[in-house]
Amino acid sequence: MLSFDLARPGKTLRVLALGAHSDDIEIGAGGTILSWIASGAQVHVDWCALSAPGERADEARASAMEFLAGAKHAEIHLGEFRDGYFPAERTAVKDWVEGLKRLEKPDVVLCHQRNDAHQDHRMVCELAWNTFRDHLILEYEIPKWDGDLGQPNIYVPLTEAALARKIELLHKHFGTQRSKAWFDEETFRGLARLRGVECRERYAEAFFARKLLLK
Template sequence: MLGFSLTGVRSMIAVGAHPDDIEIAAGGLLLSLAEANPGLRVHYVLCTGSPERQAEARAAAAAFLPGAELTFALHDLPDSRLPAHWNATKNIVHEAAATFPGAQLVICPAQNDAHQDHRLLAELAPTVFRDQLVLHYEIPKWDGDLSRRNTYLPLTDEIARRKVELLHASFPSQKGRDWWDDEVFLGLARLRGMECRSRYAEAFDCNKASLTLGSEGGS
């Protein structure tokens, strides 16, 4: 299995449909990038969320990305109705690209995600971010849409457990959900770790990447 270093990534756009999507799917990536890349700049984009949930998202971003320079574009489109607001959603993604044009890395939902809001963002992102490395993340859910992935980020035990700790601390509004627990979060991380010969990992899809012999691009 070939490996590519994310050390050197200085800027990233994180795109989510709902508050907590990004951290559930890629909290380990956020913690790892912040640790490895001092001065990291991150533009956080969410399409839906009440004021309470947006406040949770802001606090979560600060917790998962300590020391990073954060900017936010938090929107309040109707939850579970993004396909009916296609133009507005498309504009949000374009605005993110225009606001943060030098981003080296973009993370967004997976294209085979069963949730319609996630799936729309997954379809739109590659049409807008043509010069960035785009990683499509996965979110466990009732729909049971987990599948084979092609890109892995091994996580240390410390980062995997810190991710779960921060999920609980950052999103108190979600603690009543029957799937919101350590076993779900660490269980998926353990399975993805097994697939890449690590204890824990997060998994992504990457549909297109450019290989270089130099250090440019940070990936």
């Protein structure tokens, strides 16, 4: 299996992370972002959660600050769109995402995967592809009741320390989610172990890459 290093010591890596809800980036790509920062790369991150109103904004901001500790530069952007209603607010949601073009041009865009069963997640993916047409886009996965996990084709190995830190921060910061049956260590660790098996590592996060340009 051929490996490509996006994050190398001393290299600048600009990341645009998009999540529909306040915990999505952490669940789907939190370990990857922790790993990129730990690699010694000069990581710049724009962290964007579209639905983070009220108490969830406090959770999102506190969580992002800890996940991004050690990044060369980090900006947190929070919206207040209503959970579950993105399709009904399509014009406003699209305008919000379009507004992200003013930010530093990213080397990689992280977003939800195209076939996610949650309507908000799918819209964020669609708008990411509409808005960032000349970028590397890696689509992450969110485990849930719908059973919509697919067959990813990109893997980022996680150390035990990175996975443990991801799980620790998820439970520390998202008190509003702890009552959900799927929100626990077994879910996050189990999926990471399965993806690790698929790429011959112990643990991994997995992504879908629709287009890659090799030179």
